[in-house]
Amino acid sequence: MLDFSFSPAQEDYRCAVRQLALTELLPRYQSGDANQAYPADQVRRVLAFSREFWAERGEEPNLVSVGITAEEVARGDFNAVLTALGPTYTRLLLKEAAPTLLDRWLPGLTSGDQIIGLCLTEPGAGSDMGAMAAAAVRNGDSYVINGIKNSVSYLNADVFYVFARTDPEASGWRGISAFLIPREAPGMSFEEVEDLGCRAVPRGTLTLEDVEVPSEWMVGAPGQAFAMISHFFDINRAIIGLTCIGAAMQSLDETIEYTKNRIVFSAPLASNQAVSFGLAEDVTHLELAGLMCYKVLWMRQNQIPCQDYGAMVKWYAPKMAVEAVHRCLRLHGHYGYSTELPHQQRLRDIIGWQIGDGSEEIMKMLIARSRFGRATFDGNVETGRRQS
Numbered sequence: 356m357l358d359f360s361f362s363p364a365q366e367d368y369r370c371a372v373r374q375l376a377l378t379e380l381l382p383r384y385q386s387g388d389a390n391q392a393y394p395a396d397q398v399r400r401v402l403a404f405s406r407e408f409w410a411e412r413g414e415e416p417n418l419v420s421v422g423i424t425a426e427e428v429a430r431g432d433f434n435a436v437l438t439a440l441g442p443t444y445t446r447l448l449l450k451e452a453a454p455t456l457l458d459r460w461l462p463g464l465t466s467g468d469q470i471i472g473l474c475l476t477e478p479g480a481g482s483d484m485g486a487m488a489a490a491a492v493r494n495g496d497s498y499v500i501n502g503i504k505n506s507v508s509y510l511n512a513d514v515f516y517v518f519a520r521t522d523p524e525a526s527g528w529r530g531i532s533a534f535l536i537p538r539e540a541p542g543m544s545f546e547e548v549e550d551l552g553c554r555a556v557p558r559g560t561l562t563l564e565d566v567e568v569p570s571e572w573m574v575g576a577p578g579q580a581f582a583m584i585s586h587f588f589d590i591n592r593a594i595i596g597l598t599c600i601g602a603a604m605q606s607l608d609e610t611i612e613y614t615k616n617r618i619v620f621s622a623p624l625a626s627n628q629a630v631s632f633g634l635a636e637d638v639t640h641l642e643l644a645g646l647m648c649y650k651v652l653w654m655r656q657n658q659i660p661c662q663d664y665g666a667m668v669k670w671y672a673p674k675m676a677v678e679a680v681h682r683c684l685r686l687h688g689h690y691g692y693s694t695e696l697p698h699q700q701r702l703r704d705i706i707g708w709q710i711g712d713g714s715e716e717i718m719k720m721l722i723a724r725s726r727f728g729r730a731t732f733d734g735n736v737e738t739g740r741r742q743s
């Protein structure tokens with residue numbers, strides 16, 4: 356009735372990607388942070404490996420396989436994950452894009468030669484996306500877009516997925532449309548911010564001043580973009596959860612080895628139950644969180660509504676990952692506090708994704724709304740979401 360196993364091909368894939376992550380990504384994870392250098396070659400390497408692996412088996416990777424990529428790549432480099440997830444993931448992000456747009460962007464995005472930046476957040480609209488002020492005004496066969504998008508990850512992107520209001524009469528989640536706009540479009544300017552973590556991925560502000568785009572660059576139907584992106588977020592939250600879990604599991608593996616060998620008071624650190632029980636708790640929490648994340652991906656694969664489960668893993672998995680990595684850092688004593696070891700970087704990286712893609716409070720709002728009923732939350736939380 357219940358089967359919690361990966362398929363034999365997925366199991367082979369998981370082992371192979373972990374091997375690649377530990378041998379080819381992990382060694383440059385920390386220099387990427389120190390030099391604020393995006394791991395372009397590493398992302399291309401993962402994408403090429405995945406492509407060949409699944410092509411040899413004549414299979415398309417399904418969503419669970421994408422989750423495996425996220426978890427295993429994050430063991431090597433947290434910042435290489437989101438752009439290394441391949442065509443299955445990118446097609447979901449651009450699910451309603453016209454074939455001409457897919458022909459233009461998909462090859463580069465899925466080979467790693469190009470990057471996409473998602474532009475929703477604004478100075479006056481973060482958790483409350485419905486407060487979005489960026490406006491796209493129809494002008495014949497084109498739209499003219501004005502607005503400020505801040506907190507854009509991958510500010511180094513080649514194409515920006517920009518959300519703006521096309522219906523000035525509409526409010527909240529209604530009347531928002533999305534456009535794919537190439538970096539070189541006239542009227543776009545960029546300003547980076549200095550971040551605590553995820554420093555290999557530039558984040559910052561994209562300002563659009565009279566950016567004129569052909570109407571064919573719109574993704575999906577006019578005014579329907581909020582529901583479209585919310586549908587993507589449900590599974591992206593599981594992907595982010597698995598990314599945080601992968602990084603934390605790697606810290607745990609390293610810490611278990613360390614505490615077995617570190618002699619304190621004439622005995623291995625791990626021989627103290629205060630040490631081993633704490634790590635045992637972290638492993639338990641992360642295993643549970645991982646099961647939930649894969650369940651979300653499996654639910655979407657089987658067209659089962661999963662928005663509340665997506666919200667659950669988005670707050671739970673990063674929180675458990677933060678606690679685990681923080682313990683790993685502490686168990687390494689002063690070595691853990693230095694930048695020589697990767698735990699501090701994993702902690703900084705994971706904390707970012709406690710906020711990005713929706714904070715803990717907003718996730719709990721979504722869960723509460725699904726359990727208490729919409730009436731309790733109408734007028735407070737946006738409701739324009741799809742059910743599966």
Ligand SMILES: Cc1cc2nc3c(=O)[nH]c(=O)nc-3n(C[C@H](O)[C@H](O)[C@H](O)COP(=O)(O)OP(=O)(O)OC[C@H]3O[C@@H](n4cnc5c(N)ncnc54)[C@H](O)[C@@H]3O)c2cc1C
Pocket residue numbers: 472473474475476480481482483505506507508509553558707708710711712713714715716717
């Ligand atoms: C690492 C990182 C990457 C990101 N990448 C992107 C990106 O690529 N594209 C993009 O568009 N955005 C991105 N973001 C922005 C992110 O989505 C927003 O930061 C997030 O939605 C929260 O919005 P805000 O920062 O404006 O906080 P606010 O909405 O101002 O909220 C501030 C705090 O108040 C809490 N809060 C808000 N409302 C309530 C309430 N009703 N009840 C209780 N608590 C509440 C929130 O949980 C949060 O903790 C990224 C952020 C980070 C940190």
